[in-house]
Amino acid sequence: MPIQEINGTRIWQKRSNQERIVSAILWLITLSIIAWCWSIISAQTEWSFVKDAPKQGADLINRMFPPKWSYLDGKLLKAVWDTMTIATLGTVLGLLLATPVAFFAARNTTPHPVFRYIALFIIVATRSIHSLVWALLLVFALGPGVFAGVIAIGVRSIGFIAKLLYEAIEEINPKQSEAITATGASAAQVLTYGVIPQIMPTFAGLSVFRWDINIRESTVIGLVGAGGIGQALIDSINAFKWSQASIIFIIIFILVLISEWVSAKARNAII
């Protein structure tokens, strides 16, 4: 601990002088990077629009309130149902696709290292690309609608589920699968009775967790035409019907809160 003597009294300070200089230099470097980044953003910004922003914001709120409650009809509720279906079926599809990928990616269950690298590549690729991009691609291939949304959410979920699942598989207790092998069980039987029971809790927790994330994501993939409430949102905004958009905002808020609550409850019950 650095202690300095000033006028005969010993004073404790958090940092020595040398440490102070180093931290000042680090801060200077950080701040100049931030300043440089900001200058790029600033150059791309139309500042006259920004000056107008408070007025625009107030105008937006004025248009949003009161929400047009008559918009909340059967058609909109169908969109909410579509959103939940996209999230749920997308999660199921993600689980189905991710499970084999996870077994290929785990060091202790992979049939061959080549499979392992392919599986790891699938995990990285599906995880890095956002579901909106997947939705854009799939709407192009399959046509707009819920179906493209389900596939987009499913594909996007692979990386997340497979990554956490293969880490769980690598951490299993090998004694149990050895014991099953010793009874003369086939590879498939070892998997069913030795490995799967050990990763079941992780699997269940992951599926609820991913479902929660997928509800959030399926509310927005409609923005690019993949069905659900996002589609209603972008239609309302493009038509400047902000009093309808505010209803959709309220619905998204409630949907996300419910899914978060359900997943918190379910995870508490499992763990």
Added chain:
Amino acid sequence: MAKENTPKRTWSKPPLIKNPTIRWIVVIAILAYAIMAFLTIQSSIDPARISKGWPRTVRLLTNFVQPDFFTRIKDIRIGVLESITMTVVSTFVGVILAIPFSLGAARNIAPRPVYLFSRTIIILSRTFPEIVVALLFVVMVGFGPLAGAITLMLATIGFIAKLMAEDIEDIDESQVEAIKATGASWPQMVVYSILPQVLPRFIGLTAYRLDINFRQSAILGIVGAGGIGAVLKTSMSRYDFDTTGAILAIIIAIVLVLEIISGYIRQQVQ
């Protein structure tokens, strides 16, 4: 389970749900939901459209395996630069602004009204998907990276503040008491007793959020909020799938690098 070697008794796996009534109710409920969900998506499966889209899909995939990095290199460079600058600025500003909210949302150190206020802000900032918030800011401040940067900054505040508040609630109170006993003021108490306990997690979360912000910045361009997403969407609507493939490859590469860096930082501080 069979305890003796009697050939007649066989063992079978115990069912997941022990109570047979509940088990059947669950099975029927799942079946009913599956049928309803299938009817929902069935209406949007259009075989004619899918077969029409098939040649396009093939073209898309063949273009993906031979990405073209050079034709639109200028647009791609600007897009990537915008995404990175948005990420850096929004993470830095968001993390700084998150500090007061983290303190305010910790039940053990904040007075009740401050606590409720901070929690409301956190819930609002966390609940709405970034892209929806970006839509609003594009309307307010115009197209460009500023709208995206503001969006990501707000999301960062909610994310960091929520997780940091949880960490602050778990700190060792005896250290706080010890510092208070020396006659420290409130800011001194925060700097010398709380900060040292939560700093590692704070740095780790910042690195993690940097990673998330880049991923998000790559798509906000779809609604006009700046970054590589705009170039991505343009390339798709122009059917330049070789360029799309190149952009996706760049996004994956940057995400990988960021993930390695943030993983390294998190390992170092823990």
